[in-house]
Amino acid sequence: MDSYNDFFRFFNKRVIVNLDPRSPEAESYRSIRTNILSSNPTNPPKVLMLTSAHPEEGKSLTSANLAIVMSEIGKKTLLVDCDLRRPNVHSILGIDKSHGLSEVLYGQEEWDKVLKNVGIENLHVITSGAIPRNPSEIIGSDKMKLFLEEVKQVFDIIILDVPCILAVTDSIILSLLADCIFMVVMADKTPREAVLRSMSMLSDVKSNISGIIFNKVNMRRSHYYYYYYYGSRRRKEK
Ligand SMILES: Nc1ncnc2c1ncn2[C@@H]1O[C@H](COP(=O)(O)OP(=O)(O)OP(=O)(O)O)[C@@H](O)[C@H]1O
Numbered sequence: 001m002d003s004y005n006d007f008f009r010f011f012n013k014r015v016i017v018n019l020d021p022r023s024p025e026a027e028s029y030r031s032i033r034t035n036i037l038s039s040n041p042t043n044p045p046k047v048l049m050l051t052s053a054h055p056e057e058g059k060s061l062t063s064a065n066l067a068i069v070m071s072e073i074g075k076k077t078l079l080v081d082c083d084l085r086r087p088n089v090h091s092i093l094g095i096d097k098s099h100g101l102s103e104v105l106y107g108q109e110e111w112d113k114v115l116k117n118v119g120i121e122n123l124h125v126i127t128s129g130a131i132p133r134n135p136s137e138i139i140g141s142d143k144m145k146l147f148l149e150e151v152k153q154v155f156d157i158i159i160l161d162v163p164c165i166l167a168v169t170d171s172i173i174l175s176l177l178a179d180c181i182f183m184v185v186m187a188d189k190t191p192r193e194a195v196l197r198s199m200s201m202l203s204d205v206k207s208n209i210s211g212i213i214f215n216k217v218n219m220r221r222s223h224y225y226y227y228y229y230y231g232s233r234r235r236k237e238k
């Protein structure tokens with residue numbers, strides 16, 4: 001890569017490294033980080049899972065941005081694309097999908113050999129790898145449990161990007177391995193019933209939602225926008 005700009009061109013334009021660090025969007029990801037880390041300061045959650053009721057609510061983009069803001073404060077962070085049906089983390093971060101989680105779960109690769117570096121300090125990524133024939137089975141295998149046990153010894157935070165709940169069972173299976181589960185909800189769009197149904201499916205297996213992340217919020221209606229605007233104006237000299 002020739003320059004700094006060439007490097008960042010590879011990331012999706014909504015990834016935090018491409019945003020103004022003082023923007024309301026960047027600030028909102030930091031606010032989610034604060035909430036997560038302060039939820040249990042003496043024993044902060046390690047394995048975070050972001051899911052949603054329906055597809056395309058922003059799970060992958062939010063997972064990637066959350067992973068970046070975690071790494072910004074020195075947390076050794078691992079982002080794992082556990083969506084083995086429609087993986088997307090690799091395209092958001094502009095990296096190659098091959099050699100990832102599915103190869104680890106099939107026992108073809110060791111997890112430390114498929115870690116990808118995206119040029120952000122403290123952040124490593126495991127992409128989906130090849131799309132398997134039987135995603136739910138390999139996600140629910142002992143190998144997946146073992147993999148998470150091992151990465152927990154090495155990383156401070158592990159973020160799992162997973163498929164939506166109402167379409168496939170993979171999220172429900174993975175919820176049993178996560179310390180903290182967040183539902184990404186599209187503000188003003190996701191039907192209330194879909195969120196309630198997803199929460200009930202999780203509670204059926206004794207998994208509880210730790211929080212809801214409202215995505216695609218109109219920032220002009222948000223208090224962050226006011227402070228951004230406020231902060232960008234110079235105070236009048238007296
Ligand atoms: N806050 C946001 N503002 C604007 N666009 C967004 C936002 N969050 C997500 N998007 C866009 O919405 C689309 C879906 O996002 P993403 O792939 O993160 O969703 P997903 O829930 O992971 O989808 P899937 O169910 O297919 O895995 C993408 O084009 C993404 O760039």
Ligand SMILES: [Mg+2]
Pocket residue numbers: 059060061083086087088161162
């Ligand atoms: Mg996704």
